[in-house]
Amino acid sequence: MWWLKDVWVIDPSQKISSSQDVLVKDGKVLEISSSMTEEEVLAKAQGEAVETINGKGKFVFPGLIDVHTHLREPGQEDKEDILSGSRAAVRGGFTTILAMANTQPPLDSRALVEFVLRQGERAGYAHVLPIGTVTKGMQGSELVEMADMKAGGAAAFSDDGKNIQNAEVMRLALEYAKLTGFPIISHCEDKYLAGEGLMRRGLTSARMGLRGIPASAESVIVARDLLIAEETGGKLHLAHISTAESVELIRQAKARGVDVTAEVNPHHLIFCDEEIRITDTVLKVNPPLGSPRDREILIAGLSDGTIDMIATDHAPHTQAEKARPFAEAPFGIASLETALSAVWQYLVKPGKLSFDRVIEAWSVSPAQRFGLLGGTLKPGTAADMVLFDPDFTEEIVPAKLVSKARNTPFLGKTMQGFPVMVWVEGRLVQRDRTVL
């Protein structure tokens, strides 16, 4: 049994944000209360050994749920696989991760969905839930067997990595997915406006001669999908929102009662296009980093609930792929291991976001939207749980990363504030930053 003493518990699902003691037994949260004597704890242990953790100055919260990760298996295991990706997840404080469908081949059938599910179970770290594609082969034309894939364990549907260009296909997907109750996750990017662009179109792209992607490449599809969701009554989730205009469109749609949720990636809250250097492929990401104004509006949108959740869009690539000229390097940032720390250091500590809101947006909100277990520390539920030490300091170096990828903008930087213990169903899987 675990006894976490005098620890600051953040559990938005129970509206708790205060110093408490937490007991975990038999893989479940047993009790959260503000005062426990040793005698009471020993009585509850019923003879089991009690490991006591002094939680003073630390936080406990539900294990984070990341609804947007690329684990690359099957097909691109040189970048990442389900084992390395799910180890990276628990090192970073995530106990449930949703695996995107744009693998090779894409997860467009029940067999492939079940494969990913099984690989996640075999790995035995974070819960790995597959997202199925929306269309066969991610070709944007014929719908997949959504009901069968749900039966096989899919958690949602998305052609992420590619936008569904044909609006009628998007309409049909939003209609048909009603059979499953799952949202369609939309990667909003008009392929004509985005063209062969490499970064957000603006003064910085023009200066460096890097082809630009206008902000409208995202927001016109956000507008389209919101209108289709409204008309069909379908369930829509918007991935990696990155522009001010998109935030405004979502705000208006929610006011009209559209069934929509949206996520934002940590890097869009922390970086901006002006920081991109011509050799700095680590900040080459899709959607591209926006302007400082976009960043401000994204932070405000996350604070006020217009944006519902944070998701990493963990996009691992090999060093060789990123060690190319800017135009030829792939898009993406690997972030499972650093995302929470980065959000703490760059957003929570400076007072731009409350930690309670961060935990809500990264645990209970995704659990509710996607109908997942976890995201709560209610007594009786599985103890997917994180102990976070705001003072723990670590230099981000390749030797310590358990992901196969090194494409993080924090490489070589010293960061402060990390998850130092992580439990999945009450089983300790990470301690003092080492995956067990």
Next chain:
Amino acid sequence: MKWQRKDILAIEDMSVEEIRHILHTAKVMKEILMRPIKKLPTLKGKSVVNLFYEASTRTRTSFEMAAKVLGADTTSIAVAQSSVSKGESLYDTAKTIQAMRADVVILRHSSSGAANFLADILDPAVINAGDGQHAHPTQALLDIFTMQEHLGELEGKNVVIVGDVLHSRVARSNAWCLQKMGVNVTFAGPPTLVPAEMAGLGVKLTHDLDSALPGADIVMALRLQLERQKSGLFPSLREYSHLYGLTTERLKKTGKQSIVLHPGPMNRGVEISDDVADGVDALIERQVTNGVAIRMALIYLLIGGSSNVVA
């Protein structure tokens, strides 16, 4: 001044002092180039590798000539297309060239930033011979060298660059270089090719060429890539030529004996009329000579450190 730079990648990060030093060195090099026996022992035993991922006869030959006059050995590697799809990456190719003990690598590549990328990983000096839409510093330096020969001190002069500046590394490098020399630069062209964000280079933008011409000392026409029409960036050559083509008649609007430059090769009858092009031809010959002088200066400054032809 003491030369400290390892590579020549872009004008943007160069100081005025460096630019003036290059132009001064090029002047000496041009004198050497005009001699009947134009061969120096200065870089004997040094090797210069031309690594060209885009077709270019003029620029490549110019670099080769420059290196040879200085006594260096040259090798040219022409790679038909970016090798990414064909296996060997730019990284691997460059490392191989380094292992063969090259002293200077001259790179032309279709990706913006390719030269900076190479300079970061290689010990030998890297000279950017054009990277994507980013920079073409030696072209800008030779343009400015030519302008100086005609006009003397350039400070306070007015230059109009007409055409597809959005996709042009020549326009970008010229804009940086000219502005550092105190020149007023205006970009002119249709809004699709001169979009508002080009103001990020600090230049004036206009879509009305005729209004930009009065007072212009130099007008530079850029080569219009004809395939841009297919991408919808302009409707027809006819309309483009009507609005932005340089004609004798239109050039009268400068009110001066303006110089017309073109980085070549010209689309006669499109961005430049035949009669104007004939005048430009004479200048192009001089630009070609100046190009060799500029490239001699750069190679010399980068690896000729211990000798002193310039003294």
